[in-house]
Amino acid sequence: MSLFRARLLTLLLCGVSAAPSAQSFVSKAVYPGDDGRLVYVTDAEGNRVPDFGTAGYRGGGVVLPVVPAVRTVEPVEGDDTASIQAAIDEASARPLLDGLRGAVELAAGTYQVAGTLRIEADGVVLRGAGDDPATGTVLIRSQPGPDPVLVVGRSDAAGGDAIIKRVEGRAPSLVADDVVPVGARSFRVQNPERMRAGLDVVLYHPATAEWVEAVDGGGTFSDPDWRPGQFPIAFARTVESVEGDVVTLDAPVFYRLDRAVSQAYLYPRDVSGVTREVGVEGLRIEIETRGPTDETQAKNALELVLAENAWVMGVTARHFWHAGVSVQNSRYVTVRDCQALEPHSVVTGSRRYNFEVEKSQLVLFEGNRATDARHAYVGNGSTLDSGVVFLDNTSEDASTSSEAHRQWGMGFLYDNHTEVGSSGTGTSDRRIHLGNRGDYGTGHGWACANCVVWNAQMNGSLVIVEKPPTAQNYAIGVQGTVSNRGPFLFRSDSYVEGTDRTGLDPRSLYLRQLQDRQRPVAAEDEPTGSLRLLPPSPNPTSGPVRLGFDLAAPADVRLTVYDVLGREVVVAARGPFPAGRHDVQVAAGRLPPGVYVARLTTGGRAAEATPFTVAR
Numbered sequence: 001m002s003l004f005r006a007r008l009l010t011l012l013l014c015g016v017s018a019a020p021s022a023q024s025f026v027s028k029a030v031y032p033g034d035d036g037r038l039v040y041v042t043d044a045e046g047n048r049v050p051d052f053g054t055a056g057y058r059g060g061g062v063v064l065p066v067v068p069a070v071r072t073v074e075p076v077e078g079d080d081t082a083s084i085q086a087a088i089d090e091a092s093a094r095p096l097l098d099g100l101r102g103a104v105e106l107a108a109g110t111y112q113v114a115g116t117l118r119i120e121a122d123g124v125v126l127r128g129a130g131d132d133p134a135t136g137t138v139l140i141r142s143q144p145g146p147d148p149v150l151v152v153g154r155s156d157a158a159g160g161d162a163i164i165k166r167v168e169g170r171a172p173s174l175v176a177d178d179v180v181p182v183g184a185r186s187f188r189v190q191n192p193e194r195m196r197a198g199l200d201v202v203l204y205h206p207a208t209a210e211w212v213e214a215v216d217g218g219g220t221f222s223d224p225d226w227r228p229g230q231f232p233i234a235f236a237r238t239v240e241s242v243e244g245d246v247v248t249l250d251a252p253v254f255y256r257l258d259r260a261v262s263q264a265y266l267y268p269r270d271v272s273g274v275t276r277e278v279g280v281e282g283l284r285i286e287i288e289t290r291g292p293t294d295e296t297q298a299k300n301a302l303e304l305v306l307a308e309n310a311w312v313m314g315v316t317a318r319h320f321w322h323a324g325v326s327v328q329n330s331r332y333v334t335v336r337d338c339q340a341l342e343p344h345s346v347v348t349g350s351r352r353y354n355f356e357v358e359k360s361q362l363v364l365f366e367g368n369r370a371t372d373a374r375h376a377y378v379g380n381g382s383t384l385d386s387g388v389v390f391l392d393n394t395s396e397d398a399s400t401s402s403e404a405h406r407q408w409g410m411g412f413l414y415d416n417h418t419e420v421g422s423s424g425t426g427t428s429d430r431r432i433h434l435g436n437r438g439d440y441g442t443g444h445g446w447a448c449a450n451c452v453v454w455n456a457q458m459n460g461s462l463v464i465v466e467k468p469p470t471a472q473n474y475a476i477g478v479q480g481t482v483s484n485r486g487p488f489l490f491r492s493d494s495y496v497e498g499t500d501r502t503g504l505d506p507r508s509l510y511l512r513q514l515q516d517r518q519r520p521v522a523a524e525d526e527p528t529g530s531l532r533l534l535p536p537s538p539n540p541t542s543g544p545v546r547l548g549f550d551l552a553a554p555a556d557v558r559l560t561v562y563d564v565l566g567r568e569v570v571v572a573a574r575g576p577f578p579a580g581r582h583d584v585q586v587a588a589g590r591l592p593p594g595v596y597v598a599r600l601t602t603g604g605r606a607a608e609a610t611p612f613t614v615a616r
Contacts, residue, residue: 024503027476029495032506037516040183046256047472050411050450051183053513054251055389056364057311057334061514063537063548064279064311064334066585067125070094070102074109081115084126092121098538099277103127106137106283113139117150122276126150128283131316131339137283144296148303149285149317153275153330157306163329163359163384164202164234167268170194172204175264176245180257182450185240186248189266195242200269203253205233207383210261215469218407218445221438221488226445231383231407233257236269236331236361251362254386254411254450255471271308279311287319289344295351297344300326308332321345323356324370328381331361339369340376347374347399349441355393359384364391364510366581371396375403377414379448382407389413389510392580397421401433401464404448406441410471412451415510416580423460425481431458434473435466438488453478454509466492477504507579511550531555533600533610540613543589547572547598547610551579555602561586562597562609569596588614 026032030049033039042048054060071087073080087104094101101123108129117139119126128137141149154162173195176188189195205211209228212218217225237249247266257264285301301317304310307330316339317324324340327333340354354370357363359381365388370376376395379385385404390413395402398419404412412434419431434451437444449471453463458480465475466486474495475482482499484492498504506512515532534548547559557577561570569591573584588596593616597609 024505025498025501026505027497029474029476029497038512043472046181048182049452049474050254051252051513052387052389052411052413052510053517055362055387057332058309059250059332060364061518061534063534063546063583064313065100065537066544066546067100067103068543069105072105072107074107075111078112079114080111081113081117084111084117088117088119088124088126091124096123099123108135108137110138110140113141113149114143116147118155119152119278120154120275122278125279125281127281130282131284131314133284138286139283140286140288141298142288146299148300149287149298150280150302151305152278152280152310153305153307154273155305157273157329161359161384162273162306163236163331165270167270170268172265172267175257178259180253180264182254182256183252185252186246188245189247192242192245192247195239195247195266197239197241199239200271201237201239201266202269203235203237203264203266205257205262205264207232208262214261215446218443219436219438219490220443220445223439223443226443233383235386251387273306274308275306276308278307279313280315282314285317289319292344293346294344295321295346297321303328304330304333306330313337316341318342319344321351323353326356326358327360327363328358329360333363334366335368336366337368341371343372353378353380356380357385357388362387364389365393366391368393373398374400375405377402379404379409379412380406382409385409386411389415390417391415391508391510394418394420398431401430403433404451406437406444406447408446408449410449412448413510414453414456415508417456419457419459419461425462427487429462430464431461432456433464433486435464435486436488436490448473452476452509455504455507465494465496466490467494477501507552531600531602531605533598536598536610536612540615541588542615544585545588545612546583546585548581548583549600550581551577554578557600557602559584559598559600562599564595
């Protein structure tokens, strides 16, 4: 099955909601304004729904690159680890061209992988022939041992706080504003001469005694309070501009920074170990075990560690005991059209986190499927997790909740999440939980702040959304039962709206926020954001080109390619498509060299034409 068809099937299985109709409704917390852009309402405490529109590869809304193959590998007798790694190393030694070195293609077949495959150089992609076990590329780990099957990035950065590593000997710049509100990207600083456009920085908010007191010691129930210095808030960012004493960053903050409880500051970020422009596509990872409760096998199937502008697409993983895909100390990552299935382990703590972020920021999980999880879509990195979007994902037969798991994760969005095969309205039946975990684990306490459930289909299962001190959490348009009282029965005034109402507009909060960031305001009589054609990638190309488009509602579309004489040369896609993001790959290398134009139409309307060049 092609990645494009797999994506379409995933979206259909996810039960994507219908187009807005006469019965559609808009939230009072965030809604389309007269100019077509979203309006955010700030409450009396300064809380508002965050802007998630910068999550994902290159900040979202960018077609994943089609990287030309530079080496093809076939299965060998016995262990294939060495031959695959040799091909990766060969590709890694090639020069960078526009940030890319090339792809290693694994031909269809079965590969025994006793060791760990590692991609540590920028611009390298490992691509299989698809994740279908009959016709695709299958990596099999049969030996016991906890090591992952595949690592993208620097594995020696796992477990620490590498995402906020500081450049030694460089002085910080104190934030001069009394408050930096949720959603802000610009603020005043002292010593702005220490900042410049393009500088990688960390916006750091120390966990002072005053801040710990402001969040009620973390809300840890019978466990000790959080300690000063234990959980600092930090956002890894890049400076976009400096004008006078105002610094503008590439992504917003997901928590209100109040100088009355902690003096925030910017410092230069050490990015010397970051791996960029790397991806894994179209393969299946099968981990053999001794049975459903075995824990002697690989802990994680695939890890991204200290990676940036990275992606995982069309990958299936089975029988890990912790995570199918674990994103650690990374930012600007997209995990799309993947499956993390049937973990094998005892069903207890620290296990079955099928799709996981740990100390990672601005990550997009889109169109994925998890089965038999405990925490299917989860953040496990405390205050270093933020800006994490789960869009159009499905969880089947989970035993507990998708959630930010511990100690003040910030800015998680569960957007059009679908729950299948589990139901119940008791506290133990919760399937999304944004709130307080008390003395669970090691003083997990308030686990999520400024998090949102939007337009979720819960199959009768429970969503718990509780209000933490100094922040808010939101449940808007949930089909299911929503409660503001969790396992520890804190009094909560969380924001709950539109439960069991259909037709929430916009269908996807993330996609609409992305549109606001990337596009000018539409004319008043134009159906804002209903149709969007994304830039072709790569451009120019001498091989395949990937075309992407977004639909705000289900539509019958036609995606075509024309030559410069206006002749239709390729029909890339046509037919009914559900709402959401779609990618299709076109064999442009078979066309004569020249300039071509992609055009997307539906219902008599067209997105703007987008040119691309086919080179020799």
